[in-house]
Amino acid sequence: LKARNIGDFSLRRIIAYAVEHYADEIKETLPEEILIKHNLLKLNEAIKNYHFPQSQELFSRAQYRFKFEEIFYLELLLALRKNKIQKNNKQIKFEIKTDLIKNFLKILSFQLTESQKKVLSEIKNDMLSDKPMNRLLQGDVGSGKTVVALIAMLIAVDSGYQAALMAPTEILADQHAKNISSLMKKLNDINTGKQVKVSLLLGGQSNSAKAKREKEIELQEADIIIGTHALIEEKVSFRNLGLVVIDEQHRFGVKQRADLLAKGLAPDVLVMSATPIPRTLTMTLYGDLDVSVINEMPKNRKPIKTVLRGEKKLPEIYKFIIDKAKEGYQTFIVYPLVEESEKLDLKAATNYYEELKNTYLKDLNVGLIHGRMNWREKEEMMFRFLNKEFDVLVATTVIEVGIDIPDANIILINDAHRFGLSQLHQLRGRVGRSNKQAYCILVTNDKIAAKQSANELNFDYLSPTQLEFYKASVRLQSMVKYNDGFKIAEIDLKLRGPGDIFGTKQSGFPELKFINIAEDSEIIFEAKQSAFELISYDPALSQKKNFLVRKKILEQYRENIIYADIA
Known part of the structure; x- marks a missing residue:
């Protein structure tokens, strides 16, 4: 566009010409029944009011129409897949025969x-x-x-x-x-x-x-x-x-x-x-x-106490770990990387393992586990930890999924601002597997630790640097405030946005351009009900009133119709 000297104003004129002369030529892609039931603008009206709205209300309705249609067709593909699975005659017959x-x-x-x-x-x-x-x-x-x-x-x-x-x-x-x-x-x-x-x-x-x-x-x-x-x-x-x-x-x-x-x-x-x-x-x-x-934890479990601390507090934290070791507590100390990275100033598990066992934790037995070990070496370290050969296990995120250690009831996560929210929650889940009180200590730089009020998800008017700082604060405050993984997951979705969560898991489904998975729950629910209801009474999309739906599915989502009987 720049090479042709087409700026914002010229582009807007081109769009205006296209909308004025061709919007009415565009064929509708949703059945009349769906449009009426959900009070949706027709496609040509939605296009006109999306680009050049006659009012704020019509602009909002145009947005709604595009969001609804986008998620409706995704839900339709899921409904077709589910129907196909359920239509299979079950070859296997389970029955409870004995005690x-x-x-x-x-x-x-x-x-x-x-x-x-x-x-x-x-x-x-x-x-x-x-x-x-x-x-x-x-x-x-x-x-x-x-x-x-x-x-x-x-x-x-x-x-x-x-x-x-x-x-x-x-x-x-x-x-x-x-x-x-x-x-x-x-x-x-x-x-x-x-x-x-x-x-x-x-x-x-x-x-x-x-x-x-x-x-x-x-x-x-x-x-x-x-x-x-x-x-x-x-x-x-x-x-x-x-x-x-x-x-x-x-x-x-x-x-x-x-x-x-x-x-x-x-x-x-x-x-x-x-x-x-x-x-x-x-x-x-x-x-x-x-x-x-x-959605219920075993009755003898106590909620894990989660605290946020700056790096200046590390000597006090090590003293707490030593005192608790006398009560039989074991501790995970987690670092983000195995070795020092030139790109990121992160603590390295191998270096800090050597330093800790020779300084602050010299009177405790300290072990090391990281991702570069093979699974047998990792398993051996975890079982030695389980058998209380170590009071402290220095680790990378390799322990995110691991064996239960009933006496491991302290986890210290260094550079906690570098971890994603769901990963922090998974790491926290490594402790608290018994009836003892467990502790999760999140250590970050003193500036983030000092910011105690970042708990509102409002990202307007922030520079990229401010945004990263702000999001890190929200993640860490959320960990302190909530133990509920489902609440954590909702916040994580809002922080990360739907793009990177959704992209890799669609298995060929269309990329979403209009719907916001984190914010548009009502539209999603409405579209899902409508799509599943349609497939329940017309699984092959053979009825005349669903011709438009069938046409769009065959034209735009052909790679997905292996899940359905409409080819």
Whole structure:
């Protein structure tokens, strides 16, 4: 434009000419019924009033029309996908045949919460129904999702099927395998019928170990199979896969999940997320899934005390850690990087590990864990920490997902302003896994620590530098103020904006230009209801009144119609 000497005024004249002469030529893309029901402007009127509004009200209505249409078609694609899944004849028939589940509940050292029982009822009803299960299980860190998923796996095993649990990292898969194997040993000791066998398949295992596990899976000598991406390798063949559980689902791509499902004959699917997802994102990203939420923590858990401190307070914090070590407390000390970076002035775990064990913490046993270790080295360090060989474990974010250490009840996060809000919340979830009072200490530069009032999400009139400072303050104040992961997730969405959260997870869905996922919840809800209602009575979009919808779907979203019967 600059090369042709076209400035703002010239561009506006071009747009005015185009709108005046061609807006009425544009064909409507929403059915009359939808326009009337939701009081939407027609497309040509919306275009005119978006560029050259006759009034503020008409400009607002034009905005609403474009937002509604954009999210309506996204929700329509989700509705088509869900309908396609539910239309599949379920090849698998689950039924509770023995006392396996009752006996499992007897060996637990705790009572399930009411929230866990409610979610279990939803999952059980799905599994026993004649429709395939496609459910998202949400819950905060430590809310007890894994035991719920294990009971679902036992329903599959009781019905004669295999269940697979796919985790994103080898250390997490290994932790699941150890915990579940321990529980199954207790169960097998009291259960007179079915003896449940657990198998662990990892990419890092020796070839002979992998071959042995693959044979167990193929012959159904393994009932519950736990693993990483190794589960989806071509040579892994399940004999009778009935249930797929995917842990930390956001860490897997759509294709990886599909590859695991293809190992069975339409198995039921349970995906788990330890990172609470805001309601608007659930409606858009996961609208094809039924959603269960565990919103209650175990009864003996005390809320974690979170405090914000400047770097000048570090000597006092180290004294607190030393004093608490005498009471049996263990501490995580987290740094953002493994080694010093030339670009960012961040503390490095390796350097500070050496410094701390020779100065402030010289009278304590200090260990080190970081991402450059292989999973066996990481596992060894975590188990040595669990066995109280260390009072303090210096770490990078590799501990964000890790084994439970009941006596690790202090976490000190350095350069806390460098972490995202959901990551801070995940790290905080590493402590407070017992009935002791746990502490999360966020350390940042003294300037941010001193700003105690940044809790309103108002970014107007801020320079880029001010904005980053302001957002860091809001993140840290939110951590101090809230323990609820769902509240944290809502704030995180507003801080980060929908773009970077939404972009990588759409799996081919259209890029959003008008709707704001963080702010337009009412429009999203309205459009979702309308889209799902339409597909419920016309799943093939064959009715004459839905011709426009069918036309747009075929023209603009052809890559997504593999999910539907409208091709």
